[in-house]
Amino acid sequence: MRKTTLAVTSALTLLSLPSFAAPYAADARSHGMGNTGVVSADYLTAPLHNPALGALYRENDDIGLLIPAFGVNIHDEDDALSTVDDVQDLYDSIQGLPTPADEAAMNRLLDQLDSSMPIVINGGLTFAIAIPTRFMSMNLFSAGYVEILAAPDISDATNTAERYLNSAVNLAAFGSAEYGVSLSRTYTLGGQTVAFGLTPKYQQLKTYTQRTTLDDFDIEDYDKSEVSKNAFNMDVGIAWYHEAFRAGLSVKDVFKQDIKTKLGSYTYELTPQATVGIGYVSNYVALSLDADLTTQKRFKELDDDTQFVRIGIEGDAWGWAQLRAGYEIDLENNLDNSVTGGIGISPFDVVSLDLAGSYAGDNQFGAAANLAFTF
Structure with a gap:
């Protein structure tokens, strides 16, 4: 009974720390541009940012493969x-x-x-196959996300060996996997060109909470005390464009979902996330500004919301190489502001390799990579 009570108390303490970060899209191009994407993403990564962008493709685009996109962020201040x-x-x-x-x-x-301070690690992995056509553009994708938080709980025993053996680490984690198809098409309305997109998707949501001894601690052993839930959800988006100018709106996870933790009776909420974007996207330069219209909820009982404003820029050297930079601000002040940067190499416009990194202070950094093929 004492161990159970201690584990529950530890879970409550751990989850009360405002250190969880909002789920993000594993996309190195976006990561390098401050995690923007509502109007600046391409047709291959459209499901991650705004499904309407699947309809914004070039005449020579027949099929695209993203295999894969990967990203990780580490917050280990001490x-x-x-x-x-x-x-x-x-x-x-x-x-x-x-x-x-x-x-x-x-x-x-x-x-x-x-x-x-607690350790926070989050990462994502994405695969996609895009087939753009003038009748209906389609993108099949799968995306996974996991976030792990670990906080040491050190014993106050006077004997050194006992102090070590009685010390523990409290772990909490949230994970999600999505499988879906993104559909989009362009229309002319009142003389304006507008693209609409819809992404029905199947979600697998999981939470984990546990307490392990310091001697046995391994960050990879986060997936214990699992609680899981399957759900249907949907993303919707719209994008207006005229020449190189763009504006758009994306709503992710239209249907609210929630899942409890095994310890502590906390509830993780996956709430609708609306983001507006404006930008300029040409053959040689891209500028993008995204702003969340809603706060991103997570644990219902805690003050751990986030709401971002993001800005990004990309320079393109004749379609062969790209240089990117960006900045990300959390208006809720639960996460540190982040500077991002990245590069891209795309010889012959067939193979694309994108690399990106971010920095938000000592031992707070991230990295992402994409490998894509377009035909």
């Missing part, structure tokens, strides 16, 4: 992951016979963990 590795290695090396110097070193590492 380098706690390295400290955990160090204290585990030190304990293993002394084999239960510590010298005074060993005990001092171990207590120093445990003190560092005791005062460290």
